[in-house]
Amino acid sequence: MSDTGAVPLVEIENVEKRFGGAGGFLSSPQPVVKALNDVTLTVPKGEAFCLVGESGCGKSTLARTVIGLHPPSAGEIRYRGKRIDNLSTRERRPYNQKMQMIFQNPYASLNPRMTVLQTLEEPLRIHRPQMSDAEIRDKVHAVMRSVGNDPAWGERYPHEFSGGQRQRISIARALMLDPEFIVADEPISALDVSIQAQVLNVMMDAQKERDLTYLFITHDLSVVEHFGSQVAVMYLGTVCEQAETRKLFSMPRHPYTQALLSAIPKMDGTGVNHVKMTGEVPTAMDLPKGCVFHPRCPHAMERCCHEVPTLKQNGSSQTACFAVEEGRI
Numbered sequence: 001m002s003d004t005g006a007v008p009l010v011e012i013e014n015v016e017k018r019f020g021g022a023g024g025f026l027s028s029p030q031p032v033v034k035a036l037n038d039v040t041l042t043v044p045k046g047e048a049f050c051l052v053g054e055s056g057c058g059k060s061t062l063a064r065t066v067i068g069l070h071p072p073s074a075g076e077i078r079y080r081g082k083r084i085d086n087l088s089t090r091e092r093r094p095y096n097q098k099m100q101m102i103f104q105n106p107y108a109s110l111n112p113r114m115t116v117l118q119t120l121e122e123p124l125r126i127h128r129p130q131m132s133d134a135e136i137r138d139k140v141h142a143v144m145r146s147v148g149n150d151p152a153w154g155e156r157y158p159h160e161f162s163g164g165q166r167q168r169i170s171i172a173r174a175l176m177l178d179p180e181f182i183v184a185d186e187p188i189s190a191l192d193v194s195i196q197a198q199v200l201n202v203m204m205d206a207q208k209e210r211d212l213t214y215l216f217i218t219h220d221l222s223v224v225e226h227f228g229s230q231v232a233v234m235y236l237g238t239v240c241e242q243a244e245t246r247k248l249f250s251m252p253r254h255p256y257t258q259a260l261l262s263a264i265p266k267m268d269g270t271g272v273n274h275v276k277m278t279g280e281v282p283t284a285m286d287l288p289k290g291c292v293f294h295p296r297c298p299h300a301m302e303r304c305c306h307e308v309p310t311l312k313q314n315g316s317s318q319t320a321c322f323a324v325e326e327g328r329i
Contacts, residue, residue, distance in 0.1 A: 009181055009213050010043040010066065015075035017061055017237075020285075031285045035061040037237040037292070039075070040311065045180075048207065048214045050228035050245070052221060052260070054281065058237035059217045060104075063185045066215065067101045068092060079181070097127050100174040104186040106166035110158040116169055117154035120144070123176045139176070146209070147172045147202050164195035168202060175206060185217045200227055221264055225249055233257045236284060236292040243317030253319045255297050255329065291322070299323035 016037055020030035035058045043049045051059050064070045066077055068084070077085040084095050103109035110119060120140045124131055131139070141151040147168045158166055167187060174182055184203065188196040200223065206212055218224060224231050224245060232242040233256065241254040252258045259275040279296040282288050291309050294300040301322070309320040323329045 008042045009045040009080060010215070011076075011078040011081075012039055012041040012043075012062070012066060013076045013078070015039045015062070015065060015077065016073045017058075017065055017070060018073040033284045034287055035237050035284060036065065036072075037287070039234075039237070039239055041232055041239065041242070043181075043213060043215055044230075045213050046211060047229045048204075048216055048227055050216045050218060050224045050231040051234060052218055052224055052231060053234035055219060056281075056284070057234045058284075059219075059234055060185050061237075062234075063101070063183045063215065063217050067099055067183050068096070069101075093127075097177045098180045100177065100179040100182050102167075102170055102174050102182060102184040102187045105190050106163055106170050107158075107190070109170055110166060112158055115155055115157055116144075116149075119158075119169070120154075120173055120176055123173065127177055143172045143175050146206070147175070148198075162195075163191050164199060167191060167199050171199070171202060171206070175210070178210070179212070181213045181215070183215045183217070186219070187216075188223065189218070189220070196223070203227075221260060233260065236282065236287060238292050239311060239320065240293065241317055241319050241321075242311065247316040251316065253314055253317050253324050253329075254321050255299055255323065256293050291320075297323075299329055301328075 016039075017035045019033040019035060021032045039062060041049075051062065053059055061070065065072050072085050076083050079095055079099065084092060087095070114122075117140060120143065121136050124136045124139060140154065144151045144153070149165070149168050149172060153161070158169070161169065187203070188199050191199060203214070204227065207214065216228060228245045230242070231245050231248050232239050233254065234240070235256050241248070241252070241257045248257065249261065252261050259277050262275040277296045282292065282295060288295050290306045291297070291300070291304045294304040297304065303322050307322070309322050309325070311318040311320045312325060314324050319325075
């Protein structure tokens with residue numbers, strides 16, 4: 001689905017994000033949380049690019065950094081080849097129309113004091129002031145119908161809807177400005193299992209109809225296998241493997257990826273044996289030296305304790321692992 005040879009839609013290059021550090025007046029310095037560590041990813045146009053990993057690995061931080069809610073501490077973010085992380089609020093405004101976000105919790109992401117109609121009209125009134133009231137109303141109704149919502153709901157408030165209905169309203173809000181790129185931060189994790197498939201189908205239909213590109217954040221690997229075209233695996237703010245979804249699920253290379261995939265239940269009993277990782281997950285305030293995964297890796301050697309591996313092409317995937325690089329696994 002990606003445009004071969006074209007400039008990638010979004011490029012994330014050597015991005016780092018730190019929280020804490022300097023103290024204020026009469027306050028001591030706070031511990032530094034190393035949330036993102038030298039993250040480099042390329043999101044081609046038209047892809048459903050998935051980012052997976054354990055809770056606390058930095059997925060949501062990366063999502064908010066890419067969309068502009070957090071400035072990166074280091075590195076660059078480019079959109080269609082143009083660097084955007086260093087732009088002023090005014091300079092970034094045209095890009096904000098092309099880059100939208102769907103948040104995890106539909107109960108918190110909608111303003112309880114605004115009707116559905118007011119919520120969906122707001123982006124158009126800010127970014128498209130030339131549109132008349134009738135044009136705005138027609139646009140809102142068309143987008144609501146496209147995500148499976150009844151335009152008659154416009155005068156109701158968020159508390160009057162179920163979680164799945166609210167999330168479809170959130171998707172409609174993200175589509176109002178006809179974006180090219182949507183960051184979806186665990187958009188179905190707060191929903192009932194019976195509703196998750198409906199919301200995913202709405203997002204997939206929108207991708208086909210509008211030629212959307214997704215950065216889809218999740219910890220649910222079964223969703224990735226169904227939804228994603230490419231996938232990157234994160235551990236403690238570091239990308240350890242990236243590949244096409246089908247290839248990653250059929251032949252994971254990194255030990256951490258192998259452990260994650262082995263934990264997926266298989267009803268037919270054909271899955272690989274469950275890989276049990278030992279040790280505790282280190283804290284982002286005190287990352288291990290060398291490879292961040294080496295304290296829990298069964299293939300770690302002396303080199304892993306002192307050197308930091310970088311993503312390198314290994315067969316069908318890019319893997320940051322000395323054991324893979326040296327042919328030990």
